[in-house]
Amino acid sequence: xxxxxxxxxxxxxxxxxxxxxxxxxxxxxxxxxxxxxxxxxxxxxxxxxxxxxxxxxxxxxxxxxxxxxxxxxxxxxxxxxxxxxxxxxxxxxxxxxxxxxxxxxxxxxxxxxxxxxxxxxxxxxxxxxxxxxxxxxxxxxxxxxxxxxxxxxxxxxxxxxxxxxxxxxxxxxxxxxxxxxxxxxxxxxxxxxxxxxxxxxxxx
Amino acid sequence: xxxxxxxxxxxxxxxxxxxxxxxxxxxxxxxxxxxxxxxxxxxxxxxxxxxxxxxxxxxxxxxxxxxxxxxxxxxxxxxxxxxxxxxxxxxxxxxxxxxxxxxxxxxxxxxxxxxxxxxxxxxxxxxxxxxxxxxxxxxxxxxxxxxxxxxxxxxxxxxxxxxxxxxxxxxxxxxxxxxxxxxxxxxxxxxxxxxxxxxxxxxxxxxxxxxxxxxxxxxxxxxxxxxxxxxxxxxxxxxxxxxxxxxxxxxxxxxxxxxxxxxxxxxxxxxxxxxxxxxxxxxxxxxxxxxxxxxxxxx
Numbered sequence: 001x002x003x004x005x006x007x008x009x010x011x012x013x014x015x016x017x018x019x020x021x022x023x024x025x026x027x028x029x030x031x032x033x034x035x036x037x038x039x040x041x042x043x044x045x046x047x048x049x050x051x052x053x054x055x056x057x058x059x060x061x062x063x064x065x066x067x068x069x070x071x072x073x074x075x076x077x078x079x080x081x082x083x084x085x086x087x088x089x090x091x092x093x094x095x096x097x098x099x100x101x102x103x104x105x106x107x108x109x110x111x112x113x114x115x116x117x118x119x120x121x122x123x124x125x126x127x128x129x130x131x132x133x134x135x136x137x138x139x140x141x142x143x144x145x146x147x148x149x150x151x152x153x154x155x156x157x158x159x160x161x162x163x164x165x166x167x168x169x170x171x172x173x174x175x176x177x178x179x180x181x182x183x184x185x186x187x188x189x190x191x192x193x194x195x196x197x198x199x200x201x202x203x204x
Numbered sequence: 205x206x207x208x209x210x211x212x213x214x215x216x217x218x219x220x221x222x223x224x225x226x227x228x229x230x231x232x233x234x235x236x237x238x239x240x241x242x243x244x245x246x247x248x249x250x251x252x253x254x255x256x257x258x259x260x261x262x263x264x265x266x267x268x269x270x271x272x273x274x275x276x277x278x279x280x281x282x283x284x285x286x287x288x289x290x291x292x293x294x295x296x297x298x299x300x301x302x303x304x305x306x307x308x309x310x311x312x313x314x315x316x317x318x319x320x321x322x323x324x325x326x327x328x329x330x331x332x333x334x335x336x337x338x339x340x341x342x343x344x345x346x347x348x349x350x351x352x353x354x355x356x357x358x359x360x361x362x363x364x365x366x367x368x369x370x371x372x373x374x375x376x377x378x379x380x381x382x383x384x385x386x387x388x389x390x391x392x393x394x395x396x397x398x399x400x401x402x403x404x405x406x407x408x409x410x411x412x413x414x415x416x417x418x419x420x421x422x423x424x425x426x427x428x429x430x431x432x433x434x435x436x437x438x439x440x441x442x443x444x445x446x447x448x449x450x451x452x453x454x455x456x457x458x459x460x461x462x463x464x465x466x467x468x469x470x471x472x473x474x475x476x477x478x479x480x481x482x483x484x485x486x487x488x489x490x491x492x493x494x495x496x497x498x499x500x501x502x503x
Contacts, residue, residue, distance in 0.1 A: 054494050194350045
């Protein structure tokens, strides 16, 4: 069984946020909801200031704190490591949201589903079909596009990235591209001190 | 220079980030639950029926109602009972159910006559145990979350317990001394006043310990402490949590221990401080930045 993971090459990311747009399109995300974001950060001081971009999404942790604190078992991890939320079981208590060190969970409020992307209360056909996957008052998050992955495709953000800054693959396969990149360029996990063992790695 | 020393001002900038999942409604649930459970606990020990009734109402109606308001799917709330082996929220809900049943039994027994001795004893023990769990489980639920450095501290359950007992002791004193004929013996009242002073001191130490742990924990913790003591919430935290919540009750109880008005004012001030503490600690809860150890590309 594969262990899916992702690598972000911080040298390649240009902060275009095409990944965020692709994700919103793939998952029909309501207004204000993002499963992935590319954050910008200024570093250094004059005369050597710089800016870097930090892509973020759910890290599909091997020790997911969101799963540990969930009082209903709505959050669960598949055998391949992808952490999902069963919206039929979720009660929207927000425990997982305050347990996720990466702030990668969102509660889908009824108003955003009702108002639609244009805020007028009239849903486009795109929204009408897409919002069926959400339940108001429950928590949603990045799923590594598990339907696409199950069909042998890469997540939408990876496919869209114009600079190849996102690489997706099997962490358990030592010959996979993600494993080689992590090994050769000393990939590091976000916030390792939180003991969540994320399946997402950053290359400086 | 740390580049993570500020709270991110929009969703696409790196930096620490304030949590918004738990807000004022949850703060109300936490405060009413802890103060109500504390009141029931103390009132049961000193056999003060109005205190038991009020404590029960605060927990079941106040805390329970606030939780239902907060939930995105309140009709499915019962599902939270299904993961008692792992989740503190589940354990808290179980304690709430036990507390409701056994606490009600205690109140009904006081009104309609005593139950058989073993049943009454078992009910009282279960009610006391459940109220104790309600007093502390929220602190454990917060401490269990490593995501928010301000909360992720072993002192959190202690704060919950101390504030709950303080609320319980002060409310019991206020209720017991409200009538012309005190409802508890004078020696018990003296004991409760001494306990209140001790608990106020413990509150101060526990709050300072929480701030200390957060400040020396991580960038997110430091930003949370800055929010509470220097920037956005400083105008509320110091006057309400420390001033009204701790110093004013200590002064009133110290200078006018036998006056009902002073006890009542001390109780109200302490509860305002406690509620402000809950709201502000939720608001100031801050996530660490996405990457904890920045490595600038240009040097």
